[in-house]
Amino acid sequence: MKKIGYLGPKGSFSEEAIHLFIASQPELNDSLPELIAFPTIPRLLFACNDKEIDLAFVPLENSTEGQVGVTMDTLGQTEHLFITNEFIHSIDQCLLAHEPMPLEQIERVYSHEQAIGQCRDFLENHLPNAQQITCLSTAEATHRISSIRENWAAIGPRRAAQLYNLHLVRECIQDATLNATRFVLVGHSLAEMSDGEDKTSLLVIAENTPGALYRILGEFAKRHINLSRIESRPSKRKLGEYVFFVDVDGYVFAPPIQDVLWALKEEHISVKLLGSYPKAHPHERIF
Ligand SMILES: O=C(O)C(=O)C[C@]1(C(=O)O)C=C[C@@H](O)C=C1
Numbered sequence: 001m002k003k004i005g006y007l008g009p010k011g012s013f014s015e016e017a018i019h020l021f022i023a024s025q026p027e028l029n030d031s032l033p034e035l036i037a038f039p040t041i042p043r044l045l046f047a048c049n050d051k052e053i054d055l056a057f058v059p060l061e062n063s064t065e066g067q068v069g070v071t072m073d074t075l076g077q078t079e080h081l082f083i084t085n086e087f088i089h090s091i092d093q094c095l096l097a098h099e100p101m102p103l104e105q106i107e108r109v110y111s112h113e114q115a116i117g118q119c120r121d122f123l124e125n126h127l128p129n130a131q132q133i134t135c136l137s138t139a140e141a142t143h144r145i146s147s148i149r150e151n152w153a154a155i156g157p158r159r160a161a162q163l164y165n166l167h168l169v170r171e172c173i174q175d176a177t178l179n180a181t182r183f184v185l186v187g188h189s190l191a192e193m194s195d196g197e198d199k200t201s202l203l204v205i206a207e208n209t210p211g212a213l214y215r216i217l218g219e220f221a222k223r224h225i226n227l228s229r230i231e232s233r234p235s236k237r238k239l240g241e242y243v244f245f246v247d248v249d250g251y252v253f254a255p256p257i258q259d260v261l262w263a264l265k266e267e268h269i270s271v272k273l274l275g276s277y278p279k280a281h282p283h284e285r286i287f
Pocket of ligand 1: 112138
């Protein structure tokens with residue numbers, strides 16, 4: 001039985017998404033994997049890197065709040081991991097508390113930083129005086145308030161209300177109605193080319209010199225390779241130095257992508273392959 005790790009505890013958006021992802025994958029449905037909750041994303045990804053688990057399921061970016069930096073940074077640090085699938089899950093944030101209560105009475109709001117970021121306008125407009133407390137996940141926030149009878153609330157998934165015996169004070173409190181998170185499944189080997197459209201994720205380490213990014217992008221443009229995402233993260237070596245996460249259309253062994261990788265190597269630009277995997281086509285309700 002395959003072991004898949006996710007950001008827990010039970011009731012997190014990650015858990016909700018992994019169940020839907022498994023249901024969408026006939027080959028995983030034949031022998032259901034064992035799901036293991038981890039308290040943090042680095043612990044989860046390093047457990048996979050060290051082969052304690054077969055696969056890790058992690059959030060990578062959200063349509064409202066943007067990149068999940070900790071996932072990107074940890075993928076950059078691990079050595080034996082490849083993204084093998086992506087899965088887009090629609091996210092509805094709910095405000096949960098012990099009992100129905102007027103918003104003015106709520107003194108504290110607990111949640112994961114991504115969830116707090118997705119509800120920034122709601123918090124500013126409706127709970128301007130509530131203290132915001134960041135937790136390791138939305139489910140951890142929900143679990144924390146469930147054992148203490150105070151005027152505290154948590155932001156998290158609808159299902160967490162049932163699991164932790166809480167009341168739904170408000171639903172869909174995120175700032176953008178269409179709110180979705182892209183999760184990726186990460187494993188130990190490169191996925192094979194699919195029957196449909198694939199994409200390739202690369203981590204490119206550019207020098208801080210004039211035109212460095214221009215030259216990198218030029219290699220893709222020359223070969224008509226479509227870039228679907230480019231994001232920077234600090235290199236963590238010095239202020240103002242960045243690494244770039246680039247997603248391009250196509251499977252990594254397709255000749256034009258191989259040509260780009262050779263060209264970048266010749267220019268001494270270092271590139272780490274993060275994976276090649278089937279492109280997700282989310283339902284139009286999501287985007
Ligand atoms: O805290 C959770 O419930 C998670 O699964 C993490 C996470 C994230 O880091 O993006 C997942 C989806 C939502 O965007 C909010 C939080």
